[in-house]
Amino acid sequence: MHPSDPAETRENRHGVAVAVGDLGLLILGDGGAGKSSLAARMLAEWPEAAVRLVADDRVLIQRAHGRLLARPHPAIAGSLELRGEGIVQPPGLNAVVLRGVLRLTRDQPERLPSAPAQESILGLPLPCAILPVGEAAFGRLITIWPYFRGYIADERSILDRPP
Numbered sequence: 001m002h003p004s005d006p007a008e009t010r011e012n013r014h015g016v017a018v019a020v021g022d023l024g025l026l027i028l029g030d031g032g033a034g035k036s037s038l039a040a041r042m043l044a045e046w047p048e049a050a051v052r053l054v055a056d057d058r059v060l061i062q063r064a065h066g067r068l069l070a071r072p073h074p075a076i077a078g079s080l081e082l083r084g085e086g087i088v089q090p091p092g093l094n095a096v097v098l099r100g101v102l103r104l105t106r107d108q109p110e111r112l113p114s115a116p117a118q119e120s121i122l123g124l125p126l127p128c129a130i131l132p133v134g135e136a137a138f139g140r141l142i143t144i145w146p147y148f149r150g151y152i153a154d155e156r157s158i159l160d161r162p163p
Contacts, residue, residue: 009063011122016080017054017070017096018042023152024070024096026059026121029104033133036081038104041138043080043090053092056080061098063122068098099152101128104137116151127151 016027016035020042027035042051055072056079062069071094072078079087101119107130119128129148131137141148 009122011061012073013059013061013121014057015059016056017059017072017098019052019054019093019096020046021050022096023100023149024054024068024098025100025102026061026070026098026119026126027102027104028119029133032083033104034135034137035104036083037135038102038131038137038141040080040082040088040090042141045138049091053078053080053090054094054096061121063124066124068121068124068126069095070098071095098126100148101126102137102141103128103130104133105130106133116148 013026013028014031015029016039018025018027018039027038029035036056039053039056043053054070055077057076058073060071060073062071072092077094078089078092080090081087098121101121103117103119117128117130118125120126127148129141129144131140
C-alpha cells in the first residue's frame with residue numbers, strides 16, 4: 001500500500017464517470033439531477049472521441065498509489081441509461097484515473113469564491129466544478145471548462161504508470 005493511501009481504499013458511488021481526453025471526471029448529484037444526461041450531452045457535442053463513458057449509475061472507485069481509479073460495475077458496464085429514452089452503449093473505457101468532479105446541485109455557487117471547490121473521495125481531494133441540475137449543466141460546463149481545466153493537476157494522467 002502506498003503511504004498516502006488510507007486503510008479503506010474502495011467505494012461504490014452513485015454517479016457517472018467519463019474520460020475527457022485523458023482526464024477522468026466523476027459526475028455527482030442527487031437522483032434525477034441529470035448526471036447521465038450531462039454525460040450523454042458531453043459524448044454527443046464534444047469533438048468526436050474526446051469523451052468516453054467509463055461508468056453510469058454505479059462507479060467503483062479504488063484508491064491506490066495516491067490516485068483514484070474509476071471503473072464500471074460489471075453488471076452494467078458499457079451502458080448509459082437515459083431517462084425516458086432507454087439504454088444506449090456509447091464508446092467507453094474500462095477504467096480512468098479520476099482527476100476532477102462535476103457536482104450537479106440546486107444550490108447557487110458562491111459569486112466570488114476564495115478558492116476553487118474541492119470534493120474529497122476516499123480522503124483524496126479533487127477539484128470540483130459546481131453545475132446546475134438539468135439541461136443548464138452542459139452550458140455552464142462549456143463556459144467554465146477552460147478555468148476548471150486549469151485546476152486539474154497534470155501529473156496524474158490516465159497514461160501514467162503508478163509510482
